[in-house]
Amino acid sequence: MKAKMLTYTRLESPIHRLTGAVKLIFFALWSVTAMITYDTRSLLAMFLFGLVMFKISKVKFRDYSFVLYLILFFMLLNQLAVYLFSPAEGVKIYGTSHEWFHIAGRYNVTWEQLFYQFNILLKYFTVIPMALLFLLTTDPSEFAASLNRVGVSYRIAYAVSIAMRYIPDIQRDFHNISFAAQARGIDMSKKEKLGARIKNVSAVLMPLILTSLQRIETVSAAMELRAFGHGRTRTWYNARPFGKADFAALAIIVAILAGSMLLTFHDGSRFYNIFERTE
Amino acid sequence: MKKPIIEFENFGFQYRAQAAPTLQDINLTLYEGETVLIVGPSGSGKSTLAHCINGLVPFFYPGTMTGSLRIQGKEQRSLSIFQLSELVGTVLQDPDGQFVGLTVAEDIAFKLENKNVPQAEMIGKVAAAAEAVDILAQLRSSPHELSGGQKQRTTLGGVLVDDVGILLFDEPLANLDPRTGKSAIELIERIGSRPDKTVIVIEHRLEDVLHGRVDRIVVMHEGRIRADLTPGELLSSDLLAETGIREPLYITALKYAGCRITPDGRPEHIDSVRLDDGVIGKLKSWYESQDREEIPEEREAVLELEQVDFGYDADRLILRDVSLRIGQGEMVSIVGKNGAGKSTLSKLICGFHHPGRGRILFRGRDMRGDTIKERSRHIGYVMQNPNQMISKGTVFEETAFGLQVRGVSGEELKERVFAALRICGLYEFRNWPISALSFGQKKRVTIASILVMKPDVLILDEPTAGQDYRHYNEMMEFLLELNRGGITVIMITHDMHLMMEYAHRTIVLADGRKIADDRPAAILTDPAVVATANLKETSVYELARRAGVGEPKEFVRRFIAYDRRIRAR
Structure with missing residues (x-):
């Protein structure tokens, strides 16, 4: 890789x-x-x-x-x-x-x-x-805890952490989607005219956005099931004094x-x- | 005295966006310490039932409840989703999607963090939970370093860390290969054997779940409870065929031989099913009545790989010396565990990467110079998840897109799109918005959008993943029809049933090498190959071995041949 x-x-x-x-x-x-x-x-x-x-x-x-x-x-x-x-x-x-x-x-x-x-x-x-x-x-996981410590709301601090968690997954989705699109003959390289290229890029972006929204739904369900957002504060496994x-x-x-x-x-x-x- | 843990009484539920109730007349009591399996086809309401137990209904998916549902004696609607999470721990079906932590340890600790457990206490609890699910060595690993099975174990660790009494598994096998699925069931069994744990498993892969102990099976059908019985009773009834759930293969084999399945014959497990002289006699006479091996016909090669090497780095090859030959009109499956090089292989064939060494031939011609677009005229690729391919609003637009990009328009476009839609049984839906289609229909749209370009070869990634038995059958019969129409079909899959029932040939990859290339019966009865590809030996093999009828390998082959003839009728 x-x-x-x-x-x-x-x-x-x-x-x-x-x-x-x-x-x-x-x-x-x-x-x-x-x-x-x-x-x-x-x-x-x-x-x-x-x-x-x-x-x-x-x-x-x-x-x-x-x-x-x-x-x-x-x-x-x-x-x-x-x-x-x-x-x-x-x-x-x-x-x-x-x-x-x-x-x-x-x-x-x-x-x-x-x-x-x-x-x-x-x-x-x-x-x-x-x-x-x-x-x-x-360390990204310790960073969220740090943000929370310097006064940032833990929801926002965790959002940073979850973004870092899912960036590689979304990158992988993007690679797969663009592979399938190109295998369908949808060309996004310079060989295509600019207008067509923009249209073709949307063929990758639309599914990427929809898949990402699905991911968000799964993750938020999983987080709710594990009591996220219940208290006013939370502790951090990776916090360091x-x-x-x-x-x-x-x-x-x-x-x-x-x-x-x-x-x-x-x-x-x-x-x-x-x-x-x-x- | 058995203590009731979950009690449904005249319970019903209707989602806010739905016109009709998804659950009706549910009366069901689950007791402490039980392991209960809930089966049913897609749309039978089994997932909704699970969501009612863990509180996603109505907190995450709003709607109206009728009747009563008590969890540990408390009315569900009087509890918050947080209070419910203290009683019920849930493992969802997508091990990747629900992994919220940046490392294993954080993911296991997640719930404790949310409950404000002090850090010092947390560290000990996390280690204990990680030990219980056997993931202690990976505590500091990030999710992309883990396999699907390890991710699932982490999630289970995150549930166990808080010591809840009810464990709910929503399709735990959906994304796992056969062998990982088997160890997942063994782990669930181990945890379910603690007397204070009540385990609920929602799954349609019946045979795989029955590998572990199951006390009771609840059969869901069209939003109602169709039956509530023991595994033995279920397997002895006609309910499976009626509700569209696949019966275990050894049961099918016994039925083919003319045996009657009864609860006292202990049919729930291949190791327990009674094989007395009567049964063995029947198996023997069935075996002997079957033909011996037939020789497969020679086919002209359509796609050939000759000693292909490939790697992103020169010193780390992903594929090594892979040679294979796909005949015109063949239906071939490619198997191997994650990372074995299966998806890289399709990327090479489609021209996304170029082999470091070796050649890829299409009808005898080297494709080296051909662009991705040129290759897409002959070779179509269909992804596992249709949502990752669909970019247009309606069925027609989506199917036409590939042709429009090639400059086809007007009457010709219309005709070709309509033809493809007819083949896929989607013609009536041509003006429908894609969002209104079911998963299986969306999958067909993606296949139509490839077929419209008239490829000679179709590569499908997990064509049946996430589909129940009925949809599996529909999809595979459809592919079989395409195949009979002359299209060569290559399927990348973990599904052993698919291999047994439909593949002419199976190619096995392991660590970038081809380790086997043979007929499915031979692959699935070779212990070494089965182990390296993360497959499982089929229960028919075990049946033949236990009964001592014929040569087990040959028994499996005859079973497959017979099964295909029956299906073809």
């Missing part, structure tokens, strides 16, 4: 041992910090921190290689688009213009623009490792947030300026 992609693998590492709730809070605050700051020093420090975390987690490269390449590709597109749409954004932000070379018309390459885009790149490189790490090291490491992780992320904010805003601008004004 196909290789598993971006799914949780049971490993022994300090990162894996953290509870899902702490990892979620950590990831959320981390992302907020990275979004706010354009301070290169802060971003660089966070990026390095992220790499160290990755090393500690013992996650294997092949578990996320495909997704990583995909992200890198889109990041490249994004960088090109940023430049094409506003080649002078850096100049506007840093207030100076040091041209490196000129391409054509309004397109020239300034060190300011390069530095600005380097910062954007760095932001992505700060957030992405943490996002990957969160997905790869969080917060340990020392969890509190330490929370302390670290609060410190990172505070430190980064201090560094970013102490001179009154979100941007860290390395360019001298040359009036």
Whole structure:
């Protein structure tokens, strides 16, 4: 079968041992910090921190290689688009213009623009490792319990868990249905004209939706028969109490947030300026 | 003194959306410690009866109840579905669909979690329940790592964990292969032998359930209780034929030999049925009156696989060196347990994947270069679940879809669709919305939608799964008719009756290899093949062995040949 992609693998590492709730809070605050700051020093420090975390987690490269390449590709597109749409954004932000070379018309390459885009790149490189790490090291079944612990209603928390449970089944349904449709001569590949292709895709979607609805009916009957939704609260087989490491992780992320904010805003601008004004 | 656990009194039920009541005049008392089997054809109301006991009726499927139903002395309508779940534990028929946890342990713990049982207490209880159903080693496995039987055991563990008195099994054998079904029944028997457990099994596969202990059988027919008797009495009566339930094969064999079945002959189990000199004499004279083996005719090959290898990864082959030959006009079954490579084989034939090594020939021509669409002109594929194939609103639209995609339109389209619908007995329904059809009719629509393209070969995945004896017969006779009309039929199946009654030949796959390719009688009497393919030895074989009549293999072959002649009449 196909290789598993971006799914949780049971490993022994300090990162894996953290509870899902702490990892979620950590990831959320981390992302907020990275979004706010354009301070290169802060971003660089966070990026390095992220790499160290990755090393500690013992996650294997092949578990996320495909997704990583995909992200890198889109990041490249994004960088090109940023430049094409506003080649002078850096100049506007840093207030100076040091041209490196000129391409054509309004397109020239300034060190300011390069530095600005380097910062954007760095932001992505700060957030992405943490996002990957969160997905790869969080046990989905413990995650639902964690969500419930941080105040999310257990019905919603369980809905997340049940979605994770049934995604592979629905994928399998999709493969089977599309196999049967294609074996009937219903072509969904590029060989078919766009109009016909859209029509043919509906030949797969309709049965998929109906089968999924049937699944939902069976599951909800099975859940009701086993007393789901009866009480105001429920316990969790896989719940884990917060340990020392969890509190330490929370302390670290609060410190990172505070430190980064201090560094970013102490001179009154979100941007860290390395360019001298040359009036 | 027997203690009544479930008491129906002049009970009736009508679903909100139905015009007529589904259950009427139900008077039935079940006692503590009993194991009761409820049989009946589809639509007889047996599932509704189960839903009334576990509370899905009226909490999940609303409707009106009349009369009275008491469970452990309490009126059902005064209890909530939660209170009922404290009394009745249910195992539904789809082991995959009801698996709610991400791992075995969580699924077993599910009910305890909902009841706010503290985690520390839960862990011990889950382990004990897992041990009782023999799934302890898989506690941390996720559902897609488990077989159907393991999933079912997990669900049963989830019921036992809470120590309920009434265990309800709604068609527990529906999705299991014969051998897994056999162990499921053994497990149910083991749990039902505890004196405080009342077990109710709803099932139409009578012979398989009777493999375990059953105290009483309730026969449902058209919403009413037709009979309430012991297994021996039921097998000695004509009720099975009247209500359309398949009788155990050894009983059929005894009847063919002219034996009379009576309750004191202990007919409820192949090991207990009395075989005295009179019975043996009759079996012997029947056996000797039958012909010896006839040689099957040579057929021209329509589909051939030559030393086919296939795998998604080069180092892990799913099919290895598979060679087979399907003759023009043959009706062949392909068997093997889950993961043996059966579905991969159909995907290769339809052109979804390409063999790593070897060739696939259609009428002697290598199909390597042909696209899926080109192959679909000759080879049709019908899925097990018709709902996964149907995408249009009406019978006509669905049947016409494949032709429209090929650019056929106008009169020609109409004519070809009508012809296919006539063959499938659906012409009168051509303007019906598909949602108004029964399961069996939907299945026919999917077959019609393939036949309309005039394939030479039809591949069907489990053509009779989930259908009762009457629908099984209708479907198989229909396929037989298609086959006689010249279409080659390949059936992927677990159903041993289907093999015995209809297949010319059976091909057995195990771990990606073909391990046998012979006539059904030979396959079903070969212990090694039966074990690796998760099949079960047929009870006719056991009958011949016990009676010491002839060579058991030959006995089975003669039985099958005779049975087919009788059916053909």
